[in-house]
């Protein structure tokens with residue numbers, strides 16, 4: 675059985691924003707049996723010897739499938755998809771397309787959005803205005819290209835919902851409360867389509883229960 679290492683407790687600003695959501699969403703989509711090992715970040719659970727052995731960067735998420743350990747949210751989501759034979763096409767080219775868009779999510783879009791988050795947190799009073807505007811411009815570039823990709827498409831990689839949609843909408847989640855998506859109606863509709871999935875709704879509910887918060891507070 676798969677064990678998902680996710681958060682049970684984390685500093686308040688992080689609640690609802692963590693990447694174990696992506697892993698649990700994939701598990702909920704596929705219906706594979708799993709259990710959650712809840713870690714207390716505030717108590718230093720991620721820095722203990724046991725967790726160091728399974729998580730290369732002492733981060734969440736990690737899964738342990740009967741001794742086979744996978745870290746990195748994109749790799750976890752792809753592993754779950756491959757294991758279940760769901761969320762990914764059977765053919766080699768279709769699978770490569772899904773991998774391509776998982777990489778696009780974590781390798782192209784996410785670094786810029788993370789940079790934006792860091793600037794908001796650590797330079798809220800904009801002592802580096804040029805950096806803020808360049809990062810915003812770059813985010814707008816990736817989002818503009820995603821908007822183009824979503825022209826006449828329901829899902830990002832294939833005609834069906836795949837692992838790549840979990841990753842892309844997981845990455846877009848970090849800007850859901852900002853104005854960055856505003857100029858992009860297809861991205862907004864896409865993100866809403868992803869979030870309307872029953873498996874995502876279950877994931878949010880389970881996560882909220884685990885962290886002792888209301889779903890309404892982490893939507």
Ligand SMILES: N[C@@H](CCC(=O)N[C@@H](CS)C(=O)NCC(=O)O)C(=O)O
Pocket residue numbers: 691692693694715720732733734735745746747748
């Ligand atoms: N590239 C990793 C990043 C994972 C990550 O950023 N995890 C955060 C939670 S969202 C974490 O564990 N933070 C705790 C820490 O770094 O101490 C992935 O996609 O899985």
